[in-house]
Amino acid sequence: MQDTYVDKYYFEKVDVLSLHYDSEYWGPEPVHEFYPERHACKRHPLAFMLFGGGPRICLGMRFAFPEIKLCLLRLLDE
Structure with missing residues (x-):
């Protein structure tokens, strides 16, 4: 429920909805608009966590x- 450290690793609290609308993974087009071409390139496997x-x-x-x-x-x- 909060940011935390485990040993020397830092884990940041992230909710799934903000991950689905993150322009770092889904940009450079506006993330709230539908662009089918954005799915043509490879992304991180957990960028869309349905x-x-x-x-x-x-x-x-x-x-x-x-x-x-x-x-x-x-x-x-x-």
Whole structure:
């Protein structure tokens, strides 16, 4: 809930919404406007954290991917 130090590492408190609108990751165009071209270049993997990140990533996403694959297999099988 606050900035902190662990050993010699500094961790800054950042909320996800401000990360999604950070011009450092999503610029130079205005971040509140839609530009599809901004997704053409590689970004940091955690610049868009829709489901979270790391070992505790959202369980719903882990469930959704196999469901999507099964759905595609059933569509292709018919």
